[in-house]
Amino acid sequence: MTQRISKSKRFYMMNPIIQFFKFIWLSIKIMLVVAGGHGGTRKANN
């Protein structure tokens, strides 16, 4: 079953004030994934 986007969800997605905080939260979260680093996979301690 396809989940369509409800009215309240759409309000949440498009409300500039809520989305401003989401923007900050997203920026930090993405930064953490990116800055979380990277490495090899071939040694156990990588």
Added chain:
Amino acid sequence: MSKIVILGAGISGHVAAAHLRRKLSKEHEVLVISPNSNYQWIPSNIWVGIGRMKSEQILFPLAPIYRKKNIGYKQAKVTTFHPEGDIEVAKPFVKIEYVNDEKKGQTEKVTYDYLINATGPKLAFDMTEGLNPGTNKAYSVCTYTHAEHAWQALNDLIQEMKQGKKVKILIGTGHAKSTCQGAAFEYILNVEQELRRHNVRDKAEVVWIANEHQLGDFGMDGMLLSYGNNIMKSSEMVEMVFEDRGIKWIIGAGVNKIEDGIAHYETLDGEYHTETYDFAMLIPAFSGHGFKAFDKNNEDITEKLFKGFMLVDADYTPKPYEEWSVQDWPETYQNPSYKNIFAPGIAFAPPHAISKPRVSKNGTTISPAPPRTGMPSGITAKLVADNIIDIINGKKELHHKGSLGNMGAACIASAGYGMTKGSGVSITTYPIVPDYHKYPETQGRQLGKTFGEIGLAGHWLKLALHYAFIYKAKMKPFWWLIPE
């Protein structure tokens, strides 16, 4: 003194050149060879293709910046590789052909101590009969000139729709093995939003066509992601968005021929179909550039350097999907035969796909090739630069590693342009190549680090990244603080 030659000034070549120049003293030479005189921030081509940005906003000329930063630059394309030199030249070199006006057609042997091949993909339109941007009503947004043409055609169509014409718009992949579904996904959502902005949405049927067996595969075997308090498959997320926007879809489809307003395709169940359209944007197959390599006696050694794309430290042993592992993926992007040659970004040959390969009943492979997006392209370029600097400084081992199996990626897919009406589908994935041993319960990815978000904030973020990355690429003060 060392000479580092970088082929290509796209995301990876430019990142490598910038970091090398910043970290190496002036006695070392950094030289970029690239045929396009401009740097382009490719992700924003989507907005050029809907007329919301001009090409000039997403590009800048390379020569003045390279001059200012003491980076050498030749507007030329590499034609052949000579990693052992030849009978005349003792040092390794690449043969280049100039493409700019004054020197057009002239060739030169450019020697190097270290070579970074960052030539990305060849946009292989020729692999699909009749697919050639701007002909047969089919367009591309892969370069800024393609995107400009796409917008001209789309705008003309919008004007006709305003006069009452009903149309069909087809967007997706133009070959059975295309990659870069993400870019097509962004474009279809942006086009759909623009149609609404122009009050002609009711005049258009908007159709997605892709070689993915499931929506949201993105050439990455799909993903399980956190979405708010829920856990959802990327297929469910994309389906939700398409349903919401009234976009129809055709999947498991390998487009094999384009005629004027007609796309011919084969599906995984072995059936042959056609889809008519008034405007199409189809991503072509990406292939290697078909470079040749020669040893010092001028014997062909192409297979030591290339398997389509450039060979690096990956495990290329052919094996079935069930035996694929993250360890197959390269870590240093160093060519195994010639240790002073590296290939970051899209230029390296992947060991295999990421998505499970699928073959139609007729034996045609209809399955996405592995994507290599901007972020990993930048990260792999920086680690190659750091390893070269280490070698120059006397280190014997390559300490900087970055496998796509141990690296996250953020894909902020634009879903519509506008400061208050825009939207973005933000998806982060960790790791890019699923590690089914480490994360067996969650489809090879770490939940929490693999998450999705939809909304206006995604558009702002994509726009912020546009300005940040152009600032970084222009090497303005403290540019290096902005991560890849």
